[in-house]
Amino acid sequence: MHAVNGVDFDVARGESLAIVGESGSGKTVAAMALVGLVPSPPARIRGERAVLNGLNLLALDERKLSEIRGSRIGFVFQDPLSALNPVLTIGRQISEVIERHLNIKGGEAKRRAVDWLVRVGIADSQGVADSFPHQLSGGMRQRAMIAMGLAGEPELLIADEPTTALDVTVQAQIVDLMLQLRDDLGMALVWISHDLGVVAGLADRVAVMYAGRIVESGSVQDLYGRPAHPYTRGLISSVPDLRTERLSRLATIPGGTPDPMALPPGCAYFPRCGISERECDARVPVMARISSSHWIACTPAANGIVAAEGQGDE
Amino acid sequence: MNRRGTALLEVSDLKVQFAPRGSGLWSDKKGVVRAVDGVSLTLQRGETLGLVGESGCGKSTLGRAILGLVGAASGSVWFDGHEITAMSNREMRRIRPRIQLVFQDAGAALNPRWCARDLVAEPFKIHLSLEGAVLQQRVDAIFETVGLDPALGKRFPRELSGGQRQRVGIARALASEPDLLVCDEPTSALDLSIQAQIVNLLQDLQDQLGLSYLFIAHDLGVVRQISDRVAVMYLGKIVETASRDRIFKEGRHPYTQALLSAVPVADPEHANTRGWKAMTGEVPSPSSPPLGCNFCTRCGSKAEVENRLNIDCDMIEPELISVEELHEVSCHLFPAN
Ligand SMILES: Nc1ncnc2c1ncn2[C@@H]1O[C@H](COP(=O)(O)OP(=O)(O)OP(=O)(O)O)[C@@H](O)[C@H]1O
Numbered sequence A: 001m002h003a004v005n006g007v008d009f010d011v012a013r014g015e016s017l018a019i020v021g022e023s024g025s026g027k028t029v030a031a032m033a034l035v036g037l038v039p040s041p042p043a044r045i046r047g048e049r050a051v052l053n054g055l056n057l058l059a060l061d062e063r064k065l066s067e068i069r070g071s072r073i074g075f076v077f078q079d080p081l082s083a084l085n086p087v088l089t090i091g092r093q094i095s096e097v098i099e100r101h102l103n104i105k106g107g108e109a110k111r112r113a114v115d116w117l118v119r120v121g122i123a124d125s126q127g128v129a130d131s132f133p134h135q136l137s138g139g140m141r142q143r144a145m146i147a148m149g150l151a152g153e154p155e156l157l158i159a160d161e162p163t164t165a166l167d168v169t170v171q172a173q174i175v176d177l178m179l180q181l182r183d184d185l186g187m188a189l190v191w192i193s194h195d196l197g198v199v200a201g202l203a204d205r206v207a208v209m210y211a212g213r214i215v216e217s218g219s220v221q222d223l224y225g226r227p228a229h230p231y232t233r234g235l236i237s238s239v240p241d242l243r244t245e246r247l248s249r250l251a252t253i254p255g256g257t258p259d260p261m262a263l264p265p266g267c268a269y270f271p272r273c274g275i276s277e278r279e280c281d282a283r284v285p286v287m288a289r290i291s292s293s294h295w296i297a298c299t300p301a302a303n304g305i306v307a308a309e310g311q312g313d314e
Numbered sequence B: 001m002n003r004r005g006t007a008l009l010e011v012s013d014l015k016v017q018f019a020p021r022g023s024g025l026w027s028d029k030k031g032v033v034r035a036v037d038g039v040s041l042t043l044q045r046g047e048t049l050g051l052v053g054e055s056g057c058g059k060s061t062l063g064r065a066i067l068g069l070v071g072a073a074s075g076s077v078w079f080d081g082h083e084i085t086a087m088s089n090r091e092m093r094r095i096r097p098r099i100q101l102v103f104q105d106a107g108a109a110l111n112p113r114w115c116a117r118d119l120v121a122e123p124f125k126i127h128l129s130l131e132g133a134v135l136q137q138r139v140d141a142i143f144e145t146v147g148l149d150p151a152l153g154k155r156f157p158r159e160l161s162g163g164q165r166q167r168v169g170i171a172r173a174l175a176s177e178p179d180l181l182v183c184d185e186p187t188s189a190l191d192l193s194i195q196a197q198i199v200n201l202l203q204d205l206q207d208q209l210g211l212s213y214l215f216i217a218h219d220l221g222v223v224r225q226i227s228d229r230v231a232v233m234y235l236g237k238i239v240e241t242a243s244r245d246r247i248f249k250e251g252r253h254p255y256t257q258a259l260l261s262a263v264p265v266a267d268p269e270h271a272n273t274r275g276w277k278a279m280t281g282e283v284p285s286p287s288s289p290p291l292g293c294n295f296c297t298r299c300g301s302k303a304e305v306e307n308r309l310n311i312d313c314d315m316i317e318p319e320l321i322s323v324e325e326l327h328e329v330s331c332h333l334f335p336a337n
């Protein structure tokens, strides 16, 4: 089974890339495979390369990789309660990252650990540093996890659904902190999320995943202003808007997520698609460029756009 | 031990406290953590109460106390005429199938050694004593209702995606056919389409079976979709409660307003990342809450209250009082009607 198939993306220093997509589409697996966190076996990872500043991550052994994780790449896991160590205090877990990767010891490491908790908006940061994960609320654990991901001052932060347990004011504060680190320190950010509101305020570029593949990618303006893939269009139009009246029933995209064990031979979105043509079911569409920054993997949509532009030129 | 009116759930002046934080290694020992600090609420049959509030304000603890999973320091919880807060373990076991919880940390709440199918089958076996072909049919049906591919049944929790695990949790909670479902962030790991599917499902079940929901969520769009009434919590207390439409159109408490103004907008041209700046000042801790109003350290209306009404928010705690029919607010700005 291919949980993730032929995924290609890049993110520059000081840039933020958001990955959005359906539950089970492979966002977490793609991000984890990048930093060698998918156990193989059973998984098999084949990729040409995953390059961090000239260094091919897929060619490194586990020891080298684990050095890089935490120091050069920070990771915020989707499920904090399973990712945090239940028998160590929060402060200890954060200060360990600092001691290990920044070579700062003792009192200074502790001071910095508490400082990170303050920056992620945690009240009583010393008391929380001294607590075990189960003594915190869901959102406090999630912020502790973010603090751990940032504590090694990584060049790249990969954050997997990092604000799902946060209320909107705390969430805005975290987004603000991320933008600040991106702009001031040049941190690159890969942000996995299904919250299109947060992504709109945070991302420079967006990649949309469907059934293990990226089906559209472009600047944040491209994606929200001119969504081109039928899946992305469905996604964007289904965002409920608090400013408008409440709907009697929420809209769903008809059909279900395809079974990754039995993907159709062609486009995986074919069974649910409104604009499909016959050959869509036969061949997997390739990524086509529809503007300088905007790519889609949908043959009819790409052809339609090219044809429309051709007419415009005449 | 029967009394009380028709409400399915009645919580009165409930307080839940935890031992002081920390071992003293990082902090000086402080006061107890007042996670839930005098909450009262009622829930009718077939009603949905949305519960929103700041991260760490005590929502999950309140939900757990309703199920008897954490003990109350004082106050009471009544469910269908039975006092949960005074029940023996045996009585509790009898009533437990009728109150179910969808856990906030879906992954950690599932036994890692059981596959998805066995996890979902368990409540059918225990609470409804189903077995054989009937059991298998019911399990298949509920996989379908929560939008899980039956092929995922053989997977263990760690082999599922975040949203798939969350749906296993929802299926388990629904399986014992409860009267009351406490949903703690049930759709936070789900994309919009599946989120809509779950919300629609909960509404259908409510129409068919008269289920009641306490629906805890940070996503105000979902809360607005599903709730009949909404309660807003801040630092262990309910600060405002009203019908859904009133909260979203005429929410009055300064914290409610800060919350509504910080909702992110799915439009990069109008992205709202600064909404939190509506609240400045120190974030208080539940182990040393302010003397007066809990929100006074961050409230934008404090100066107005002090100048115009001459009330010292730091010292005098406002009560939760009715300002309109079925609309209660605890803020000195809004005196009783
Ligand atoms: N260890 C594993 N073994 C087998 N299958 C797995 C494993 N981990 C993930 N999968 C499967 O791979 C697919 C992609 O999973 P992934 O966790 O990447 O999804 P996701 O896009 O992050 O979804 P979500 O938004 O729900 O978190 C899913 O169908 C999932 O069931």
Ligand SMILES: Nc1ncnc2c1ncn2[C@@H]1O[C@H](COP(=O)(O)OP(=O)(O)OP(=O)(O)O)[C@@H](O)[C@H]1O
Binding pocket: A134, A135, A136, A137, A138, A139, A140, A165, A166, A167, B018, B019, B033, B034, B035, B053, B054, B055, B056, B057, B058, B059, B060, B061, B062, B104, B286
């Ligand atoms: N088992 C525990 N031991 C000690 N303190 C606890 C325990 N569980 C919760 N707390 C504390 O009680 C307070 C309320 O936590 P709770 O989980 O109820 O918050 P919440 O409103 O659900 O927040 P979130 O939205 O982040 O999930 C927090 O300060 C938390 O640290």
Ligand SMILES: [Mg+2]
Binding pocket: A027, A028, A029, A078, A160, B161, B162, B163
């Ligand atoms: Mg995931």
Ligand SMILES: [Mg+2]
Binding pocket: A137, A138, A139, B059, B060, B061, B104, B184
């Ligand atoms: Mg909670």
